[in-house]
Amino acid sequence: GRGCPVPGPGRPAAVSPPPGSGRTGGGAQYRLGSLLGRGGFGSVFAATRLSDGAPVAIKRVPRNRVRHWGELVSDAPLEIVLLAKVSTGFPGVVQLLEWLVLPNDIVMVLERPERCQDLQHFIRARRFLPEEEARGLFRQVLEAVRHCTSCGVLHRDIKPENILVDLATGQAKLIDFGCGTYLQDTVYTRFAGTRSYSPPEWTHFGWYYGRPATIWSLGILLHQMVCGEHPFRRDRSLLQLTGSFCFLCPECKDLIRRCLSMLDSVERPSLEELLCDPWIAFCAACVAAQGSWDGNTQPLCWS
Template sequence: MLEKRAAEFQLDEEVREKTVKEPFDSQYRCGALLGSGGFGSVFSGQRLCDGLQVAIKQISSDRVQQWARLPGEVGPVPMEIALLQRLAEVGGHGGVVRMLDWFEVEGRGFLLVMERPPHGQDLFDFITERGALPERLTLRFFRQIVEGLRFLHAHGVVHRDIKDENIVVDTRTLDVKIIDFGSGAPLKETPYSEFEGTLGLQPPEWIVSQAYEAVPLTVWSLGVLLFDMVCGDIPFERDQDIVAAAPVFTRRVSKECQSLIRWCLSYRPEERPTLEEILSHPWMGGGEAEEEEEEHSSLPSQSL
């Protein structure tokens, strides 16, 4: 089934009318640099027609690792654009960043115009400022992330780099979004033989056999992320620790939360839960109203 979705994604021959759109500079204003890395650079931006604040990701063509073809386009586009376009066409999801537009600009490569939460902060900085998060706040974030990943997988996309830096928190609403699909790929049931994510966050099977499957990789990443939120740092730094798959809890964490983390960080991929099993875990059963009240009271008011 997953292979079929991936094939549909790659081979979709639906004829779409290609419209000529206005150039980037006549629609958007590019602002200050927000961050940069191996993928390219991200700038603040504004849509000129209505003043909407956006994020503009610039990708140099020579840095693109994977290419794809979109119906109606003459040349190939970065896989990231193809994946985000696919998600936009099915309506998007509240827990996943939305691509609003994209452009290929001579001399600048590809420009991706993304939605930008008005009070956004990436989860890495959020944790750095506050330290380990209360479990109820962690639960609120984690549930949204898992639901967002279910949406991705249901529409044939695997992210492959789930980590705190790729989660944006709206500090006013405490809603989160998964961002940065630069390591993403079409979802398939067969193993992947290339690792596009962050070194140090790879699962044991990649270290041991240089292969992994989409869902077990995602769940391993979720285990690392959940540990990171409740303990304030990732559980493993070295390959030998990853392969040992025995997280040591550095803070007081409930038994239910520990059990979910250890399940996600099972050494054997087939022993890890599915995303649906994660959502059914006893730790995930906290009440929404109580969560929100405790979360807001647990955060320093000046941080919001």
């Protein structure tokens, strides 16, 4: 096998991982730490780069679990091709630093903030996020998704577990492109991602468009941020919450409901419309007023 370094933060990425000097191992260059997560496609470990002590994440995927290989590089899994496309130094998307092909595994070396937490645990520690805090993080996610779209990449698995929060800076980063694919304007007839985030058009008709499906998952994400729970039961009826949801401002409620439009996917707002939404646009003034990030900020009590 061969390894292929790809551009790190601040350097432009090619359409596919650029060629590099071949090497079949990287264990001697990194000190492996604790297990960060394990899924159907592989495992992610905390690690340290020995050359400079920088924290990184190492994702190992068994070769026999790679479902899709990149069209532009014969021995690069599609996940690596997609990561290379979005690894342009944009702060809201995890940067692919290097990748290796081992006899039995594909290994990805990814950036990792020194103090970070995935958004799922970040929310659970606070039960839910006050609108002011949720607004800033959600806007960052929107900008990350817009960046991916501009690079021709569809993530397809947007959820709290796949968003990393840098506790030192408040920067949100979109991670895990294992379910991603190339963005297309035509329908998709194969679903990849988390079923509880799949749009109703997929459930009922077996097809979906990439952009409206993304807005659907973003609506679920925002609800989880401000209410601390998934908005749907199994019958997909929107919960009529008597708790935290009723304390949301009308603009936030309206935004969630529009993202979760079930009757017609074209009724959902576009990414650009979301970024111009009054509730989201208010974020810029909030950031200017708040100043530096406090990772220990506690939610307001609305009960």
